[in-house]
Amino acid sequence: MKIKTDFSRAALLVIDMENGFTDSRSPFCIRGAAETVPVISDLASAFRNGGLPVFMIRRVYRNDGSDVEKTRLDSWLRGGKPCSYAAERYMNADFAEGLEPADGDYIIDKPRWSAFFGTELDIMLRRLGTDTVVICGTTTPNCIRTTCYDANSLDYDTVIVSDGTSSETPEIQSANIADMERIGAEILSSDEIREALGCIM
C-alpha cells in the first residue's frame, strides 16, 4: 500500500490511556484499550527515537466533579469518580502501566472529549512546526474521533492508528474508522507508521 502521509513534521497524540479507561476494574474501562498498550508504547518509542514530539493527553477530573461532562456526571459519581485523584488507584488519572511519559514528552490535561477543546494543544503544535498528527488511544467514537475532526478543521494532516485505538465493539470501531477515512484521515497500522518513520530517519 502506498502511504500518502509525510511524517517529517508529525507528532504523536496518545489520548486517554490512563488507569480510569484501561483498567478492567474501572466502570469507565474501554474494552480492548489495555491490549493497545504495547502497540502504543512501541509507536511512542519510534517517535521519540526519530526526534518527533509525543503528547500524552489525558482526562483529569476535579474531585468535586465540576469539570465532568454533564451527560456523564451521574455515572461518574456512582462509579467512584474514575479518572480523578479521588478515585481508587486502579481507576485514577495516572497513565496506564507501560505508558508512563518519557523525558521530553508533553503532558496535556483536557477537560472534554477532543484534545483540542479548552487546551493548549494547538498553540504548542503550531510552535513546534507540526503539520501532521498521528492519533492513538481510546475510545475511537469519542475522544479519538472528536480530536480527529478538530485536527482536520485546524488543517493538520491526520492519521488514525488502526491497531492503537479501541472501542466497546468491533462494529463501533469499524464504523468510526470508516467515517474518519471518508473525511480524509489516513488509516494506518502501527507497523506501517513505524516503517514509514524508519524511512525518514
Add this chain to the structure above:
Amino acid sequence: MKIKTDFSRAALLVIDMENGFTDSRSPFCIRGAAETVPVISDLASAFRNGGLPVFMIRRVYRNDGSDVEKTRLDSWLRGGKPCSYAAERYMNADFAEGLEPADGDYIIDKPRWSAFFGTELDIMLRRLGTDTVVICGTTTPNCIRTTCYDANSLDYDTVIVSDGTSSETPEIQSANIADMERIGAEILSSDEIREALGCIM
C-alpha cells in the same frame, strides 16, 4: 456610589499572583503586585465565606519553553525561566506567599495572557452558574485586560478590582482601567466589593 453589579452568582478570578510575577528578584516581577497580596487575600476570604467560587489562575511555563509567548521567549530564557519549575524558588510558578489556594478553590493553568484562552475556565463557570466575574491579580495591561475583554465577549458581567490589580507605572494602570470602564466593566475597590458581598449574605 451606587454599585450596579449583582454579586449573587459571582466568581473571583485571581490571575498570575505567583512568585515569578510578585517576587522582586524575578525578572518578570510586576511593580506593585506584591503589595496587592493582602488585598486579594481578604477578597478571596470574603468570596469563600460567602460560598462563592475562587479561581486561582496562573501561568506555568514548561521547562523547554515550548509554551512561552513567542514575543517573550528570549527574555524568559535570559531571565532564568521565570514561572516554570525549572526556575529558582523565588521566581517559580508557585502561588505567592499569602495566596495559597484554599480547599474548594479551583486552580487553572493558562498558556497565554487571557485566562479564557486555551483553558477550561469558561465551561467551569458555565457549570457553576456564574454570571459575573471579579478580576484581580497582575498585570493590568496584559492578563487582567485580555481576561476582561474575553469575559465581556462571553457575556459575563465584569468587575475589575482597582486596588487588587497592578501595573509597571500609575499611568499604565489608570489608562487601562479607563479603557475597561469604557467597554462596560465596573471598577470597584476591594472594600466596596466586600461590603457588597456582606449585603447579600
